[in-house]
Amino acid sequence: MSARPQTPLLDQVTLPEDLKRFSDSELTQIAHELRSETISAVSETGGHLGAGLGVVELTVALHAVFDMPRDKLIWDVGHQCYPHKILTGRRDRIRTLRQEGGLSGFTKRSESVFDPFGAAHSSTSISAALGFAVARDLGGQCDGGLGDAIAVIGDGSITAGMAYEAMNNAGHLGKRMFVVLNDNDMSIAPPVGAMSEYLSRLYAGEPFQELRSAAKGAVSLLPEPFREGAKRAKDVLKGMTVGGTLFEQLGFSYVGPIDGHDMDQLLPLLRTLRQRATGPVLLHVITKKGKGYAPAEAARDKGHATAKFDVPTGKQHKAPSNAPSYTSVFGNALVEAAAEDSRICAVTAAMPDGTGLGLFAERYPSRCFDVAIAEQHGVTFSAALAAGGMKPFCAMYSTFLQRGYDQVVHDVAIQRLPVRFAIDRAGLVGADGATHAGSFDVAFMANLPGMVVMAAADEAELKHMVATAAAYDDGPIAFRYPRGEGVGVELPERGEVLEIGKGRVVQDGSRVALLSFGTRLEETRKAAEALVARGITPTIADARFAKPLDRDMILELAANHEALITIEEGAVGGFGSHVAQLLADEGVFDGGLKYRSMVLPDTFIDQASPKAMYDVAAMNAEQIEAKVLDALGIATLDSKRA
Numbered sequence: 001m002s003a004r005p006q007t008p009l010l011d012q013v014t015l016p017e018d019l020k021r022f023s024d025s026e027l028t029q030i031a032h033e034l035r036s037e038t039i040s041a042v043s044e045t046g047g048h049l050g051a052g053l054g055v056v057e058l059t060v061a062l063h064a065v066f067d068m069p070r071d072k073l074i075w076d077v078g079h080q081c082y083p084h085k086i087l088t089g090r091r092d093r094i095r096t097l098r099q100e101g102g103l104s105g106f107t108k109r110s111e112s113v114f115d116p117f118g119a120a121h122s123s124t125s126i127s128a129a130l131g132f133a134v135a136r137d138l139g140g141q142c143d144g145g146l147g148d149a150i151a152v153i154g155d156g157s158i159t160a161g162m163a164y165e166a167m168n169n170a171g172h173l174g175k176r177m178f179v180v181l182n183d184n185d186m187s188i189a190p191p192v193g194a195m196s197e198y199l200s201r202l203y204a205g206e207p208f209q210e211l212r213s214a215a216k217g218a219v220s221l222l223p224e225p226f227r228e229g230a231k232r233a234k235d236v237l238k239g240m241t242v243g244g245t246l247f248e249q250l251g252f253s254y255v256g257p258i259d260g261h262d263m264d265q266l267l268p269l270l271r272t273l274r275q276r277a278t279g280p281v282l283l284h285v286i287t288k289k290g291k292g293y294a295p296a297e298a299a300r301d302k303g304h305a306t307a308k309f310d311v312p313t314g315k316q317h318k319a320p321s322n323a324p325s326y327t328s329v330f331g332n333a334l335v336e337a338a339a340e341d342s343r344i345c346a347v348t349a350a351m352p353d354g355t356g357l358g359l360f361a362e363r364y365p366s367r368c369f370d371v372a373i374a375e376q377h378g379v380t381f382s383a384a385l386a387a388g389g390m391k392p393f394c395a396m397y398s399t400f401l402q403r404g405y406d407q408v409v410h411d412v413a414i415q416r417l418p419v420r421f422a423i424d425r426a427g428l429v430g431a432d433g434a435t436h437a438g439s440f441d442v443a444f445m446a447n448l449p450g451m452v453v454m455a456a457a458d459e460a461e462l463k464h465m466v467a468t469a470a471a472y473d474d475g476p477i478a479f480r481y482p483r484g485e486g487v488g489v490e491l492p493e494r495g496e497v498l499e500i501g502k503g504r505v506v507q508d509g510s511r512v513a514l515l516s517f518g519t520r521l522e523e524t525r526k527a528a529e530a531l532v533a534r535g536i537t538p539t540i541a542d543a544r545f546a547k548p549l550d551r552d553m554i555l556e557l558a559a560n561h562e563a564l565i566t567i568e569e570g571a572v573g574g575f576g577s578h579v580a581q582l583l584a585d586e587g588v589f590d591g592g593l594k595y596r597s598m599v600l601p602d603t604f605i606d607q608a609s610p611k612a613m614y615d616v617a618a619m620n621a622e623q624i625e626a627k628v629l630d631a632l633g634i635a636t637l638d639s640k641r642a
């Protein structure tokens with residue numbers, strides 16, 4: 001572990017109000033110390049580093065000028081909030097970030113009054129700020145009081161439709177509120193899209209300053225080069241837009257761009273805006289992701305997320321891997337499939353690396369689409385690609401696909417379009433916690449008429465499912481797989497096209513049948529081994545499909561066993577519910593079958609290791625074993641003691 005940094009001024013800050021005692025130059029020093037403290041903390045915990053380093057000065061300046069928690073500071077996504085947590089009474093726990101029982105890696109209402117609105121999914125901050133501003137004006141009340149509302153949103157997050165829905169509404173209502181556009185010219189990957197190019201044009205060449213009525217006077221407080229920027233502003237007015245920037249067209253006063261690392265610009269400008277704003281203001285700040293830590297600044301993702309690391313060298317402490325990740329197996333399988341079928345294309349919503357599409361993008365750039373943070377658009381775009389005769393693989397994390405759900409229903413399912421949904425990060429994901437858990441996709445996909453829903457039990461199965469999805473043209477099809485490494489099974493040379501709606505029995509046994517859907521199969525096998533020692537050899541089956549169900553296999557398992565237990569990494573309403581429906585419809589319960597369904601509990605599970613989270617969910621091998629014993633009415637020593 002590296003020595004902790006010396007932070008003499010920061011040590012005098014417990015809450016934002018403490019910042020008010022310092023001069024501007026001392027605040028600059030505090031920002032330096034805050035950066036060192038952030039680096040030091042993340043080196044011990046791992047987590048999102050680059051975004052926080054890019055907003056250190058902004059964090060200090062906002063807290064020094066505004067009056068949190070009365071003023072509501074809303075960080076979009078929340079992955080940049082570690083410096084904010086350090087300044088808002090949580091420094092003593094900052095080295096527990098993302099650990100079990102520790103601080104969340106995102107903003108969280110239950111954690112602090114200084115987190116007025118929780119986040120982790122992007123592009124919600126402007127809507128939230130507007131809601132607070134309107135509540136204030138209507139005389140609403142909440143913890144800490146209700147003052148100004150300030151959203152800080154990145155150039156990546158402002159690509160999502162929701163941000164424009166909010167600006168459209170805010171411009172119309174005309175309420176005083178602030179949006180700080182933190183433009184570091186990065187998303188997780190380099191940003192894509194016309195909006196990104198537009199923002200670049202706003203600050204390309206000579207910096208400029210165009211202050212509207214809300215911020216009149218601030219110009220005189222700015223350094224000389226920014227005062228001269230009016231010429232550039234005129235170019236922009238003439239060349240690109242009629243009557244000002246896009247933001248002005250939407251009803252905001254646009255201020256900027258300014259250097260977001262220069263406290264001598266940030267502090268006076270924020271003070272002026274705070275004094276004078278009467279309506280919605282957008283302040284455009286230019287920052288660097290990873291600022292001030294060379295290994296982060298040099299990283300391709302500008303240090304977006306990191307394992308624990310050595311501060312002097314930046315070397316990350318990554319555990320050696322024993323098997324390829326599911327994500328990479330998906331990515332490679334898709335590349336192989338695309339080599340044989342020129343209609344295969346891929347869609348990602350700003351997660352090209354996270355979804356394993358990097359190699360696909362390299363090999364088939366014209367067939368790979370990063371649509372930016374735009375899951376809704378990504379789904380509908382995929383639907384139309386399918387309608388146009390292509391074979392789109394819409395690769396999204398389960399949790400982010402939630403945002404495109406109406407599009408899944410309305411544009412894909414109702415039109416029976418053969419979009420292939422590759423659903424990554426299915427189940428509990430670990431350090432990102434509840435906001436990123438892939439808990440609901442089976443429930444929300446399998447209830448849609450005509451949707452085929454598969455879950456891979458291991459990495460070989462995933463390869464088969466990619467081949468199956470590529471071959472299936474009759475309607476939409478989805479397959480899900482978790483974060484992290486596979487179980488180490490041998491990968492087949494080629495994926496096999498599975499028969500739709502057919503599962504497989506992986507072990508014959510008696511008395512109890514364990515029917516797994518997804519990667520709990522491994523834990524199920526372990527539980528079965530433990531049960532053998534008790535004289536019970538369960539049958540084990542891998543359902544492969546939640547929709548359509550393998551009716552024959554399930555009814556046979558039900559007929560030939562005293563108990564049937566389903567296991568899945570998803571919330572109630574998913575695979576087990578469909579099985580229960582089948583059994584009920586077929587009158588199987590009338591014959592006395594003991595049926596149990598193991599699903600995620602009806603609660604949001606906080607961050608921990610995936611294993612620990614599945615313990616909380618009671619879905620690991622020991623708990624599967626206990627469920628079997630309970631269903632068969634066999635008391636264990638433990639249950640007798642209890």
Ligand SMILES: Cc1ncc(C[n+]2csc(CCOP(=O)(O)OP(=O)(O)O)c2C)c(N)n1
Nearest residue numbers: 051120121122154155156157186187188350
């Ligand atoms: C709806 C949604 N889609 C995708 C993500 C994953 N994600 C987290 S941060 C991020 C990039 C955000 O870029 P930006 O807003 O510019 O912030 P920066 O990291 O550059 O500071 C993405 C794509 C998310 N959190 N929410």
Ligand SMILES: CC(=O)[C@@H](O)[C@H](O)COP(=O)(O)O
Nearest residue numbers: 077079120305354425432483
């Ligand atoms: C903040 C955010 O949403 C992403 O950075 C996310 O944390 C990535 O998760 P993975 O590490 O599973 O790719």
Ligand SMILES: [Mg+2]
Nearest residue numbers: 154155156186
């Ligand atoms: Mg960015």
